[in-house]
Amino acid sequence: METIADRLERAQQKLEQACQEANRAPNTVQLLAVSKTKPVSDIVLAYEAGQRMFGENYVQEGVEKVQALAAYKDIQWHFIGPLQSNKTKLVAEHFDWMQSIDRLKIAQRLNTQRPFYKAPLNICIQVNIDNEGTKSGVTADQVLPLAAQVSELENLQLRGLMAIPFAAKNNDTLLSSFSKMQQLFNQLKSRYSNIDTLSMGMSGDTAAAIAQGSTMVRLGTAIFGARDYTRVASRG
Numbered sequence: 001m002e003t004i005a006d007r008l009e010r011a012q013q014k015l016e017q018a019c020q021e022a023n024r025a026p027n028t029v030q031l032l033a034v035s036k037t038k039p040v041s042d043i044v045l046a047y048e049a050g051q052r053m054f055g056e057n058y059v060q061e062g063v064e065k066v067q068a069l070a071a072y073k074d075i076q077w078h079f080i081g082p083l084q085s086n087k088t089k090l091v092a093e094h095f096d097w098m099q100s101i102d103r104l105k106i107a108q109r110l111n112t113q114r115p116f117y118k119a120p121l122n123i124c125i126q127v128n129i130d131n132e133g134t135k136s137g138v139t140a141d142q143v144l145p146l147a148a149q150v151s152e153l154e155n156l157q158l159r160g161l162m163a164i165p166f167a168a169k170n171n172d173t174l175l176s177s178f179s180k181m182q183q184l185f186n187q188l189k190s191r192y193s194n195i196d197t198l199s200m201g202m203s204g205d206t207a208a209a210i211a212q213g214s215t216m217v218r219l220g221t222a223i224f225g226a227r228d229y230t231r232v233a234s235r236g
């Protein structure tokens with residue numbers, strides 16, 4: 001059976017190949033291992049294979065893992081799920097990145113609640129690039145106004161944008177969504193320093209995202225296998 005280490009190695013090869021095909025320099029795409037619903041022991045296996053960046057979607061589950069793995073000091077924890085305002089404190093205290101900012105109120109709370117002894121919380125604004133009613137994220141024309149407000153908050157560091165495009169069967173639709181994201185990312189980069197992260201691409205659409213400038217792909221299934229949501233004890 002394929003191990004987590006095997007899958008990580010294969011995923012890295014796929015990233016490098018996609019970079020080559022897109023005429024991009026090698027090692028310009030980071031891999032975020034999305035460990036939601038997966039046990040701490042799987043994260044340890046990935047860590048032992050060299051993986052250091054992990055993404056979680058649910059506050060309670062994520063915080064439990066951060067605490068269980070507190071001894072692994074060089075893990076970088078990314079929160080990538082929807083966040084209610086009554087749970088911001090847990091994210092401010094335990095995570096290194098928050099990729100799913102879609103309103104000022106959440107950013108302001110994180111800014112206030114970020115502990116003074118920690119580095120600023122790294123932020124991506126989530127864009128609802130296909131204007132799907134069910135999906136969180138701001139519309140394209142709200143990106144710059146929100147970025148202007150977030151960049152004023154001193155305990156946050158704006159790093160870029162995140163998107164989860166509509167799971168299109170049609171590759172052209174997907175490419176056009178990724179390409180719109182790339183344009184927004186370039187606009188942001190031209191206005192602010194420290195903008196270096198375009199988080200897009202998941203297990204099913206990695207190469208297309210890299211072709212359109214993704215700097216961070218978020219892989220769950222490709223690394224840890226299919227998720228079994230019935231086994232998740234706590235959500236939040």
Ligand SMILES: *Cc1c(COP(=O)(O)O)cnc(C)c1O
Pocket residue numbers: 034036057080081164202203204218219220221222
């Ligand atoms: C679950 C999730 C992923 C990983 O999805 P896979 O298809 O399993 O790779 C990536 N990004 C976000 C925001 C997610 O919620």
